[in-house]
Amino acid sequence: MEDLLHYHYDVDGGNFASAGEASVQVKRVLRQMGFPPDLIRRVSIAMYEGEINMVIHAKGGDADVYLSPEQIRVVLKDVGPGIKDVALAMQEGYSTAPDNIRSLGFGAGMGLPNMKRYSDEMTVESTVGVGTTITLVFNAF
Amino acid sequence: MTIREIAESLNANVCTKNDSLLEKDVEHAFGSDMMSDVLAYADEGSVLLSGLLNPQVIRTAHMLDMPCIVFVRGKLPTPEILMLAEESHIVVLSTPLRMYASCGILYTAGLDR
Ligand SMILES: Nc1ncnc2c1ncn2[C@@H]1O[C@H](COP(=O)(O)OP(=O)(O)OP(=O)(O)O)[C@@H](O)[C@H]1O
Ligand SMILES: [Mg+2]
Numbered sequence: 255m256e257d258l259l260h261y262h263y264d265v266d267g268g269n270f271a272s273a274g275e276a277s278v279q280v281k282r283v284l285r286q287m288g289f290p291p292d293l294i295r296r297v298s299i300a301m302y303e304g305e306i307n308m309v310i311h312a313k314g315g316d317a318d319v320y321l322s323p324e325q326i327r328v329v330l331k332d333v334g335p336g337i338k339d340v341a342l343a344m345q346e347g348y349s350t351a352p353d354n355i356r357s358l359g360f361g362a363g364m365g366l367p368n369m370k371r372y373s374d375e376m377t378v379e380s381t382v383g384v385g386t387t388i389t390l391v392f393n394a395f
Numbered sequence: 396m397t398i399r400e401i402a403e404s405l406n407a408n409v410c411t412k413n414d415s416l417l418e419k420d421v422e423h424a425f426g427s428d429m430m431s432d433v434l435a436y437a438d439e440g441s442v443l444l445s446g447l448l449n450p451q452v453i454r455t456a457h458m459l460d461m462p463c464i465v466f467v468r469g470k471l472p473t474p475e476i477l478m479l480a481e482e483s484h485i486v487v488l489s490t491p492l493r494m495y496a497s498c499g500i501l502y503t504a505g506l507d508r
Contacts, residue, residue: 274454278483281458291460295439298458303434306451359447359455362431 259321265305267314267332270358276317277302280328287321289394297326297392300372303365304330304388310355311335312386326392336382344370344378396421396506398463398486401442404500407465407490410472416486419462424506426467426498430455437461438508444497448472450479457483467494 261283263276277298284294301317308315312334320327337343344366351361370376375391399417402409409417425437426444433443433455443456444465453476456464463486466472472480472487480487490497 271450274451274458278454278457295458295460299434302454302458356429358449359428359430359451362429362435364431364435368435 258323261319261321263317263319265308265314265317265330265332267309267312267334270309273306273309274302277305280317280319283319283321284326289326293326293392293394296372297328297390300369300390300392301328301330303369304328304390306360307365308332308334310351310360315385324394326394328390328392329387330390331385331387333385336384336386337378337380338382340378340380396501396504398442398488400504401463401465401501401506402488404504405465405488405490405492405497407488410477410487410489411481411485413481413484413486416462416484419486421462422506423508424498424501425508426494433459441508442501442506444494444501446470446494448476450476452476453479453483453485456485462486463488465490465497467492467497 281298312332315332318329342348346367347363349361349363355361373390374393377389380386398419421442423438423441425441427433428447430451439460441461442463443461445452446467448470465488469491
């Protein structure tokens with residue numbers, strides 16, 4: 255399938271306060287393009303979880319969004335510590351987030367399972383010491 | 396229940412300037428200081444009650460299309476947080492009541508979940 259549009263965002267890993275800005279911009283773009291509200295919400299929630307993860311676990315990274323009328327694809331790539339056991343990390347409640355992250359309202363171990371729930375396809379490629387790339391696919395129909 | 400009625404029943408200050416949004420009708424509410432749980436469990440379009448005060452509370456609500464955030468225990472949002480909320484068309488309320496009392500009042504008034 256041909257992608258009609260590509261948007262790129264740098265996710266700043268040094269700034270928790272700005273985390274989520276890329277997801278906010280993507281939500282705006284999707285609304286302007288007239289995608290259905292339910293689909294926009296699924297993309298927003300899943301991408302936001304991934305963006306927060308890049309900031310709290312991996313010092314930031316790149317977010318790329320590819321749009322076609324049929325499909326929205328979100329690729330979140332970081333060069334952080336990687337995930338040793340992806341199957342374990344995908345379980346609800348598993349979190350390595352430190353207490354200071356919990357006091358900011360995150361770190362319940364719900365993000366990855368939530369991304370899985372709200373996307374139609376999710377792939378996690380991760381190598382310890384190299385980084386993590388998560389691809390989320392959302393079908394418009 | 397409209398946002399205006401929510402503000403009145405919680406004796407809350409309306410902190411944002413977008414007054415036209417006060418007539419918006421809502422049916423559900425969700426109370427938590429953990430944004431992880433809000434993202435995982437809250438219904439879209441709910442009112443969010445929270446004692447946590449940072450920009451991620453606004454962004455979390457924005458992602459879930461929540462029209463209103465109530466900060467409990469008299470927490471006063473900073474100008475940055477209010478600006479972010481106004482950009483996202485979210486009404487921010489601040490109530491002196493605690494979380495438990497606030498949720499109880501709204502639940503009794505008919506907001507469910
Ligand atoms: N981009 C990443 N780089 C390195 N580790 C990650 C990354 N994303 C997730 N992880 C690991 O997977 C665990 C589970 O992630 P998940 O998003 O489910 O929970 P969390 O971020 O800890 O908490 P929550 O998402 O509920 O705020 C994290 O605690 C972390 O150990
Ligand atoms: Mg997470």
